[in-house]
Amino acid sequence: AQSVSQHNHHVILSEAASLELGCNYSYGGTVNLFWYVQYPGQHLQLLLKYFSGDPLVKGIKGFEAEFIKSKFSFNLRKPSVQWSDTAEYFCAVARGNNNDMRFGAGTRLTVKP
């Protein structure tokens, strides 16, 4: 079945540590890729997006992600996390030809001060 996989269920880091969250998808063809963040008690907000062009995309709050087509991956990175980055992070994949939209199960990030 077509799916979006996030490798880490829960990640715990200390402030200033570097972050990389994995995301892989199983679709072929053209896809639009997204990372969303959900702070405790809030709705999902867009962190960054990839439609086409430069595979390295920069988002808000110092986050970036790299699309590697050959690996079907769209990993999220941040060089130095802050306590305020504590949240749940969701990878999402949209296929335009059949309006299919899927989310990963989410990765909970806890940053210790």
Place this chain on the structure above:
Amino acid sequence: EAQVTQNPRYLITVTGKKLTVTCSQNMNHEYMSWYRQDPGLGLRQIYYSMNVEVTDKGDVPEGYKVSRKEKRNFPLILESPSPNQTSLYFCATSVLGQEWGEQFFGPGTRLTVL
């Protein structure tokens, strides 16, 4: 201000009592969708709509109904709620076309079915 609104935000009800969760958007987006969020399962799509009078099932449509009579509104109807429908529900909207898929989410509705 561009926004997606949902009502109610919190609801506790009993098994079998019909309920409707409303969703409204002011961005003129063609695409609207309902998701439920459960721990460890991420977001699962219930129904979506690509335009007025066009709706389709997502991954978990059983026990739910939707309608899209106007472009701005996309209510979610639970005709006979059951405890396994206790969840956090999000409405979301998107444009269609090359940049489709960037979803704008409502604030969520936390539903408890006793």
